[in-house]
Amino acid sequence: MRTEIDQRSVPPARVHPRVSVIIPTYRHQNKIIDTLESVFRQTFQDFEVIVVNDGSPDETAQLLAPLAASGRIRYVEQSNKGQAAARNRGLAEALGDFIAFLDDDDLWPDDKLEWQVSYLEKNPSVAAVGGGCELINDSVAAGEDVFLYEGVVTAETVSCGNPFRSPGQTLIRTQVLREIGGFNTSLWGADDMDLWFRIALRAKMVALRQTALRYRIHEQNASRDVIRMHLNLCRMIHSHLRLVPAEIRDAMRKNYYVWLYNYLGPSKVWHAIKHGSEPFQERDSIKNKLNVTLVMTSLITAPTLGWLFARGIITGKVRKLLRRLKWYDRAQQ
Incomplete structure (x- = not known):
């Protein structure tokens, strides 16, 4: 369990960042530091990090306090309202042109932001780009790469299944997200799939065959509800x-x-x-x-x-x- 980050490895906070990284966190004090380190190791460095503590009852607040005090992250706290509401809170606070969501127990490959920012800059008609994911376990052992879909994601595509395991695989234009109102907080467990559908109705979204996330498999992934x-x-x-x-x-x-x-x-x-x-x-x-x-x-x-x-x-x-x-x-x- 990592409890601190080497401050020398953390990029300085940006006044006008290109990307806003939004990390909702709840009950994952033993994973959040590893998640943040994967963000700070990105080869693309023009970003801000917004961590939304969704009323976590553990020691998350104390753990993140030094990073918040130094300005390395923007720390937001709210009562427990669910992951979708926490993501929306981060969206409301975001200053970047692009939004990159990341769950507090997942990791990014070092080049995730670099290749996705490059793609959206070269393709201004595309509102969102996503990639595949590598499945890992709690020991971060490498697993198989999963690509659920490749190509233009349409509303009909979404009706055949969720094109992504997690929003952490995507990069989305901030303006588009705000125009559609962010995540629907009333659709527990289906809010991400609903988001892809509403984006696809309004704009172009593309899934590419390139790894964009290291997705952690553990018991809490399988909801009992x-x-x-x-x-x-x-x-x-x-x-x-x-x-x-x-x-x-x-x-x-x-x-x-x-x-x-x-x-x-x-x-x-x-x-x-x-x-x-x-x-x-x-x-x-x-x-x-x-x-x-x-x-x-x-x-x-x-x-x-x-x-x-x-x-x-x-x-x-x-x-x-x-x-x-x-x-x-x-x-x-």
Whole structure:
């Protein structure tokens, strides 16, 4: 666990930076220093760093205090409102022409900003550029490179799946982000995918086959709030379908629901319905009538998806029954 940064390796703060690096942080005091070091090692140095502490209950504030006092980072603190709200707070504070988001447990390759800034400067018609990611673990061991998509990212592209694992893979023009209002804070777990869709409707976004992020895989990546995720993805899909022309709406609906099934899967959804009621309070509760309506509507509007869910649940029930019968037979012997 790193607890401090060698101040000699940190670039001076910029008055008018080209890039604003925005890092929301929550409960990652053991990772944030490594994340910041990957930013300070960038070969492109015309940037500011804005760290938004989203009400983290650990020692993050004390850990970052020396960097904030020296002006190496701009430190902002708020009560816990979620990652999307923290990113929006950073966007409101940003002075740069481009925005680069980075999660507080991920790392950047040294040339990430250099090649992305160069691309946007050479292509003024492009609003955002993204790259692939390298999967790493807590020991920062190198893993496989992942490129979910390559080419121009359109609204139809997004309906087939999220083109990026994390916003940390992208560089976005500040003006475009502010014009579309930043992240939708009501779409927990789906706010980044929603952002790509809204950018694609307004401007050109490109994904290139070049590594832009070292994405850390750990237990917290896999959210246990599967039902909450499903409900917010349904809300996102419904809002997106209202924004596209009627002639492509049916095709996009099909794309979305096939992707939704592949992404969550019937076994995960069924397990969450049965065992995961405690995290789902108030408007995210499975007992909420609106939530039940959303789930049922998503199945009805996509019959193939509905059948896949039903088949998965029925298969799971049959397997459980067979396991019980085998246990009963053994107990009688």
